[in-house]
Amino acid sequence: MTEAASEEAEERRWRWAAPAAGTALLAVTQMTATVPAGAGWLWVLYAVSSASWLLWIGISERFPRAALLPLAAASAVPAFGTGAATDGTAVIMTCITLAAFASRLEPGTVAIIALMVFDAAAIVASSLLGHRPSEAWLGALGAVVIVVLVGFTRRGHLTRVAQAERLLHQERLAHTRGVRAATLDERTRIAREIHDVVAHSLGALRVQLEVMHTLLVEEDDTEGALRSLALSRSLADQGLSDVRDAVAALREDVRALPDALNELVRTFGREHDTPAEFTMLGEHRDLPSAQTIALLRICREALTNAAKHAAGEAVSVELEYPPDEVRLHVRNPLAAAPDPGHTPGYGLTGMRERIELVDGTLVTGPDGRFWDVTARVPG
Structure with a gap:
């Protein structure tokens, strides 16, 4: 679980634990309260404060801002009874409810300070009217300030939790977008593979059909036409194999690169009656299917270019x-x-675009008496 997720879970627990703990403290405080003779109205204040507290709990989830009014009333009402109470019930109830108000994210800092000042003024006025000693109401004021500071501390933590929740949401959204982008890239890559395979195979078949037509109609060369037919069949088989490789990339079960290259070179040499050699240096390492397919296609295009421009070599x-x-x-x-009749094509451009899709590089050009194609991929 990430830090953001753990803080979010902690906040959900606090959301229920804090009101429950406050309710329990208020209940215990009132059960142990003592009211002087002739001050029965204190019970009314305590009851109003408790009812306001319960109302806040009941509506805070659905109406968090509107619930601040009963919570503020739960804090202010018992403060007016401080001067008449002979115990600390009124101060304790004021402090519990004020701490809850100060720890919420909904009220602004000004609203929290305003409620603290109002409660403090009510405590001082009630204490003076009740002729309470200054030590008593000064202690009550100190308690009010302390619980507000504690509330601000908790409020800061809640702010960090809210930021963590937003961060977690952004991370999930970014992950979803990344997965969607990767899926689209994969579909584009597979579409490119199948397009290239089909275009290459159909183009080669068309050439062979034209050759067969010429041999049969213009030259009456049945034997040559049969050779062209055999080559066409081989091209069709190779095209089907390439399509299977492209589809296999979806399942990540593409053939090992050395085996696929070796077969490709042997087939090229046999079909073009050309010396073709494959060698491997170093120990084989598996590559992702995208890189394997890219190197195979680049090798095929380079061999096709060699057959066009240096036939028989x-x-x-x-x-x-x-x-x-x-x-x-x-x-x-x-x-x-x-x-002189050669028309430049898009083979090198296609190879370069293909290798860039897998974060690789391609270098092509003459090297002395040779034409060299070098492709590199991370791995």
């Missing part, structure tokens, strides 16, 4: 596990001459 894929990160290198020889 050897490709190397290296997965490295240095401390605190995972690094992927894809290298292939630079094309001998640029393709």
Whole structure:
């Protein structure tokens, strides 16, 4: 339980314990009270004060501000009987109810001080009219000041508890918003994965269908068309596998990155009749599904670019596990001459956007006679 939650629970307990304790003290005080002969009206004051106290308890939860009036009356009424009472009943009742008033959050500081001054004036006036010795009413005034100070102390604690409740509410609200944002990010990521997989697979299939059409209609090359058909089937199978990987990311059961990369490189080499090598350096560490999928897609895009711009050249894929990160290198020889019919695409931009979604970095460019793609993710 957080500190805010524990203080909130403590305040709920105090909300019931304080009125119950005050009621018990008032009851004991009145049961032990003695009233001088001819001062039976003191019982009326005590009864009015007790009734006002009970009214405050009854309506304070629903009408906290309106309940302050009976609570103030419960404090002021017995103060007028101080001079006639031969015991401390009137002072004790005034102090109990005044302490309750001073510890509440609803009244302002000015209202609390005003009630204290009013009670003090009533005690002094009643004591003077009753010819009480100065020591008696000075002691009563000291008690009034002390209970107000105690009430202010409790009031300060309640203020901190109220602030803690607001903080707890803000923390819960922030947590809810964070969960909602994370869910939306996850949905966006999965949508991107499925979109990329479908677009890549359908694009490759369309190319193969055009090749088959050309081989069958224009060149009457049945054997070549069958090879293109086999490649189309392989592309369809790979597309289905990629979709399964994207859906598996929802269940956090994506294949281990080395296994997935190894299979990807072997399939690429077989389909393009190109030397392709995969190596791993360091000890494998599991990555979150988002990072695994991102590195797989970057590797696939880099291999696709290698097949476009350096067809038939050897490709190397290296997965490295240095401390605190995972690094992927894809290298292939630079094309001998640029393709004049080549139209720039969005492959590198897509790779960069993908790696940024998982707080990674991407570096691409020539390195001597090679084109190098290096992706890094925390891990």
